[in-house]
Each structure stands twice: as C-alpha cells, then as structure tokens.
Amino acid sequence: MIADRRSGLHVLDLDGTLLRSDATLSPYARDGLNALLDDGVRLTVASARSAVAIRSLLAGVRLTLPVIELGGAFLTDFATGRHLAHRTLGPEVVTAALDVLARIPAEPVLTTWDGTTDRVLHGPGRDPATAWYVAEKADYGDPRLTPCADPRAAAALTRTALLVAFVPDAEAAAVVDALEAALSGAACVLATENRYVPGWSEVQIGHPQAEKGLAVRHLTEVTGLADAHLTVYGDHLNDLPMFAVADRSVAPANAHPEVLARAGTVTAANDEDGIVRHLLEGFGGS
Structure with a gap:
C-alpha cells in the first residue's frame, strides 16, 4: 500500500x-x-x-x-x-469587467502577463482589504507589484490572468450577479470571504478554464x-x-x-x- x-x-x-x-x-x-x-x-x-x-x-x-x-x-x-x-483573459473581457467594477465602485487589481513578464497592477488601496492584498505582496518583496493609474489602458496591451476586487460581504452576491450578466460566460466569477480581513469578500474574475x-x-x-x-x-x-x-x-x-x-x-x-x-x-x- x-x-x-x-x-x-x-x-x-x-x-x-x-x-x-x-x-x-x-x-x-x-x-x-x-x-x-x-x-x-x-x-x-x-x-x-x-x-x-x-x-x-x-x-x-x-x-x-x-x-x-x-x-x-x-x-x-x-x-x-x-x-x-x-488560461488568461483578453482585453475585451477585462474591459467589460472593469466597466462593472467602476459602477460599484470597487478598486481592481490585475495580474497580467505579456508573454514574458508578470505584473500585479494596483491602485492606491482605498479599502482595507485591497490595502492588505497589496501590502502582503510588498512584505515578501513581490517584484510584480506595479502602481497603475489606468488599468483599462494597461489591460488593452496584455493578457490578464486574474482580476481581483474587494467588496463588503453583504454586496458580494449582487456584484457576482452583475459581473456574470455582463460577461456572459466569457469569464468565471467567484466570491469568497477574505479570511484575513473580516467583513470583506474577494471577487475573482478569471478564464473559464x-x-x-x-x-x-x-x-x-x-x-x-x-x-x-x-x-x-x-x-x-x-x-x-x-x-x-x-x-x-x-x-x-x-x-x-x-x-x-x-x-x-x-x-x-x-x-x-x-x-x-x-x-x-x-x-x-x-
């Protein structure tokens, strides 16, 4: 055995x-x-x-x-x-997801790949969960971290492996519904409670496969x-x-x-x- x-x-x-x-x-x-x-x-x-x-x-x-x-x-x-x-997303799908997140609003963090280099494109971290997400990577010296003022423009030039946004737990189900309606099966949308920042859910958008x-x-x-x-x-x-x-x-x-x-x-x-x-x-x- x-x-x-x-x-x-x-x-x-x-x-x-x-x-x-x-x-x-x-x-x-x-x-x-x-x-x-x-x-x-x-x-x-x-x-x-x-x-x-x-x-x-x-x-x-x-x-x-x-x-x-x-x-x-x-x-x-x-x-x-x-x-x-x-298994990564193209610019059209990512742009549609960013449109939904902009209306919520929720701050997106994109993990991208241009065929050679991986990057984690992030904004200022205005909510505590996004701030934690970026700070954790900074703490272990993640070389992918890249401040980005215009994620839409950045996404247009590369592939996106993962798009993450954090929302209050009570809003997570509605945000997932809105994203799924906008993306029509072109991406997989999941939301899980963040075990490290209570009260906030991590919404993940990735390739269906x-x-x-x-x-x-x-x-x-x-x-x-x-x-x-x-x-x-x-x-x-x-x-x-x-x-x-x-x-x-x-x-x-x-x-x-x-x-x-x-x-x-x-x-x-x-x-x-x-x-x-x-x-x-x-x-x-x-």
Whole structure:
C-alpha cells in the first residue's frame, strides 16, 4: 500500500489546508514536507496564490514539480517561474469587467502577463482589504507589484490572468450577479470571504478554464504522471474541481462543509498540521 501511494502524485492546496490560519507554514510542516520529498514522494501545490507567493510561503521546501498558481491560470516551473501553460483573459473581457467594477465602485487589481513578464497592477488601496492584498505582496518583496493609474489602458496591451476586487460581504452576491450578466460566460466569477480581513469578500474574475481540476490534469500530462494515482488536498470550494478528477481526496477538519462532504478522508485541522501529519503517517513517518 505504501509503495503504491509513494508512486502516486499528491497535489496540495495552501491557504486553509497546508498553511496555518495565520498564513504561515509551521517548522514541523516544512520539515515533514522535505522528509517526504527526500524520500521520493511526488508532491506539489495548487493555489490561488502566485508562484512568487508560493515560493515565499514555502521557503526552504524543496519542491521540484511544477506548481499550479492563481487557481489554475498558470502551470509554472517552480524553479524558474516560467509558465508552462496559461488560461488568461483578453482585453475585451477585462474591459467589460472593469466597466462593472467602476459602477460599484470597487478598486481592481490585475495580474497580467505579456508573454514574458508578470505584473500585479494596483491602485492606491482605498479599502482595507485591497490595502492588505497589496501590502502582503510588498512584505515578501513581490517584484510584480506595479502602481497603475489606468488599468483599462494597461489591460488593452496584455493578457490578464486574474482580476481581483474587494467588496463588503453583504454586496458580494449582487456584484457576482452583475459581473456574470455582463460577461456572459466569457469569464468565471467567484466570491469568497477574505479570511484575513473580516467583513470583506474577494471577487475573482478569471478564464473559464482557469480552475484546479483542468490544471491538475494538465500537470499530470506535462510531468508524465497521467497514469499515477492522484491524491488531492483542499479546504475550499475552489478545490472541488480537483476533487472531481482525483482518485482520492483529503480535507482538513476546518474545511468548508461542502468540501468535507466530498472528501474521502478528513484529517486534523490546518492549525494542527493535519495534512502533513496524515502524509507522514501514510508513508510510515512520524
């Protein structure tokens, strides 16, 4: 059984799953992941965060496989940052979304890619959630951060991997409805409560195929692991697409109720390093 699992592929979400509630990786989890990797266990991460953030949050973890970033917008070589595949939005869709956000109003933050360079285009951060979103990236020295006074003009010249805006929780459902009506299926619109800035929801707009399930399948093809036993680990609704394509799904006890209902295995909570403990126990560690 252990040999079979060791020959498989393990894909882990970050926030709420591998990371603790303060968005840190514990020393125990870091050492445990490295022990697994050194022992030949094939694992990587699929996150709504960027590869830059993943590299900072997992500093010292010796990942070698590509990572899924921005919820599936990019499949990225972890060592070099080179995108192996992308699902990004064109200028017309982004302009339509910006029109809706301007009427709310909500301050947009765009993650863009011109085929060579990634940028995070942001304004002044007038609300606390947007200010937190930019400040967090500044704290770990994100080289993509770029002040931008005219996101519409910038979007016209590049591809957009992710458009983010923050709205009060009570307004999130109406904002999603307005965006979906304007975009008519040309983009996927999601809203989730921001666990780090209570009272504010993060509205994400991305390519309709920028989701973890498709990205995980592409990952297995790129790495030659299409026939490997696939186990995925997640805590939130955006992890369900990869639950749907996996042979086995695992969730920490703190996961969203719908995720817990779909998980084949439930571990201890993220603040107890439940996922890493589960992995180590499964491979004979401690």
